Amino acid sequence: MNLIEEFNTYRSEMNEKIMASDNKVIKRFFNLDTNTYAEGALDIKSKEMIGLACSMVLRCDDCIKYHLGKCYESGLDKKEVFEVFSIATIIGGSIVIPHLRRAAEYWEILEKEGNKNV
Amino acid sequence: MNLIEEFNTYRSEMNEKIMASDNKVIKRFFNLDTNTYAEGALDIKSKEMIGLACSMVLRCDDCIKYHLGKCYESGLDKKEVFEVFSIATIIGGSIVIPHLRRAAEYWEILEKEGNKNV
Amino acid sequence: MNLIEEFNTYRSEMNEKIMASDNKVIKRFFNLDTNTYAEGALDIKSKEMIGLACSMVLRCDDCIKYHLGKCYESGLDKKEVFEVFSIATIIGGSIVIPHLRRAAEYWEILEKEGNKNV
Amino acid sequence: MNLIEEFNTYRSEMNEKIMASDNKVIKRFFNLDTNTYAEGALDIKSKEMIGLACSMVLRCDDCIKYHLGKCYESGLDKKEVFEVFSIATIIGGSIVIPHLRRAAEYWEILEKEGNKNV
Amino acid sequence: MNLIEEFNTYRSEMNEKIMASDNKVIKRFFNLDTNTYAEGALDIKSKEMIGLACSMVLRCDDCIKYHLGKCYESGLDKKEVFEVFSIATIIGGSIVIPHLRRAAEYWEILEKEGNKNV
Amino acid sequence: MNLIEEFNTYRSEMNEKIMASDNKVIKRFFNLDTNTYAEGALDIKSKEMIGLACSMVLRCDDCIKYHLGKCYESGLDKKEVFEVFSIATIIGGSIVIPHLRRAAEYWEILEKEGNKNV
DSSP, X not given: OOXXXXXXXXXXXHHHHHHHTTOHHHXXXXXXXXXXXXXXXXXXXXXXXXXXXXXXXXXOHHHHHHHHHHHHHTTOOHHHXXXXXXXXXHHHOGGGHHHHHXXXXXXXXXXXXXXXXX | OOHHHHHHHHHHHHHHHHHHTTOHHHHHHHHHHHHHTSSSSSOHXXXXXXXXXXXXXXXXXXXXHHHHHHHHHTTOOHHHHXXXXXXXXXXXXXXXXXXXXXXXXXXXXXXXXXXXXX | OOHHHHHHHHHHHHHHHHHHTTOHHHHHHHHHHHHHTSSSSSOHHHHHHHHHHHHHHTTOHHHHHHHHHHXXXXXXXXXXXXXXXXXXXXXXXXXXXXXXXXXXXXXXXXXXXXXXXX | OXXXXXXXXXXXXXXXXXXXXXXXXHHHHHHHHHHHTSSSSSOHHHHHHHHHHHXXXXXXXXXXXXXXXXXXXXXXXXXXXXXXXXXXXHHHOGGGHHHHHHHHHHHHHHHHHHHXXX | OOHHHHHHHHHHHHHHHHHHTTOHHHHHHHHHHHHHTSSSSSOHHHHHHHHHHHHHHTTOHHHHHHHHHHHHHTTOOHXXXXXXXXXXXXXXXXXXXXXXXXXXXXXXXXXXXXXXXX | OOHHHHHHHHHHHHHHHHHHTTOHHHHHHHHHHHHHTSSSSSOHHHHXXXXXXXXXXXXXXXXXXXXXXXXXHTTOOHHHHHHHHHHHHHXXXXXXXXXXXXXXXXXXXXXXXXXXXX
């Protein structure tokens, strides 16, 4: 199981358990969170780039992985994703670099997996 | 060794080594930290719920585990702990969700272990 | 106009304008935020203490003011509110102290205003 | 002097003094910071939206003002800017709301000033 | 009243009130906080530079002012203080810059006041 | 492979890949980051202590490891490094403690490895 599958499997499994706990505030927040990234005045690609950059400056590896996956799906290319990385690094400082390393690694796997599926 | 034992073992071992280093400020802070959660004008359960929520919005997995253990000991039930989770998630935003997943997983283990001991 | 009125007036005015902007995600989040602190498995007082402590460790003065007002309304006394302050200070460290000063000042005004209304 | 002029005047004055202090690391960082938002694989509008959202989740009012000004200049309209606001609010949680209020106020002034100049 | 006096006056006044509230955890923490910066294996100047840099990356203006005052008292010169500024800016990123501006302004006042006293 | 080698290997490998991506902003930032800790008005030991303390209050384990390695190289002894730990713990609060544990563990390995090389 690679990093992508590992992340997605744990994420789905735990999300399901959290939903099953039947806390209304959490359920509505999960639902709202999904709606936030739907096409609107801004397109999905722009929203996912914003989600990625925010995840980086807040230094949340799981959030970075999630939005990297979505950025890849919405057609972002390597030059673009590294520009998002660069903005987040300048805003958040050197403290972001360890997360940048893991983000670069995850992006590399996304590209490899994508090429396999062609 | 499950997640609970792993966490507690490493925590105890390293706390001992840190105490042995004989830095007075750190020693006094560790001592003060323990006193903070003693019964006072507020009861222990209230204090541990506060400790848990703060650990979640500050996104510290080890702190979450510690306070989840204490919340469980002080008699918090699942509905209550999920209300604490919901407040922390709304205050801290979607960035808290990965920690919420690990918190829900740890709580599940606490409940299972607790039932074994009955 | 004292600190309490100033805070409440600006807050109401801007909330209205934000609602008028008609962004559905924001509107739903504001609504959800309000529901979070409603009586449930936990009572309102417990939820507001949690909201206050989280606001302190995240160092958000406006959030502190808001939850201090709610804590006061829900009957928290000075000894209790200072225990919440103490937990937040130990968790968040000396970096919380400037916010603790402003929180203590705001609490003092709340008590004075409350006594006037008796 | 309105909020926009006040912010810009202080910013320029202090930036000049900081540059005059002749610390090479700071000078190069200021220069690099400016380059980060130049047109590249991503256009300026996308970069400024990212800058704005990151400033909001990191809760830096001055950074928000700066990027709001740039977003306005690069042609973002109200619906778009509120979608950026909504993403930042969901990611960062209710702790972002006080900054959202001040951002909405600043955007309103930007629009008023812009209409005056037509 | 200049920025330095304003800061010191409010700080002293509120610290006194907080001490008067007689919460033991807070009192002991205030005391411990003071001891932390006493001469030990490291000299006071080193400790205050560390305190200053940490306050900057955590973006706490009041903490910055406090440690800038102590750095000035312990004999730090302008070149040295700007090197501390530069480390904090690189670690914390552009989000630190608004605090850097206010820090540079406060340092300037400290130098002016110091020269008056000669 | 111990913790030190594991950390250094991954760090070098990913830094190389990031440099190969040829994003100019990131490349210049990496370069600037290195220059920040060069001898200047402050000596390297002081700068590395500052880097370590900032990494602790920002709770970045990889950054802590990096600066601990540099502190060890620049001759910091155990009493000194624990005073840096104590300042970071008081400033950042109990939320820093889990990182303090891992820092103490990493320092112990650094000392063991160092003694092997004598």
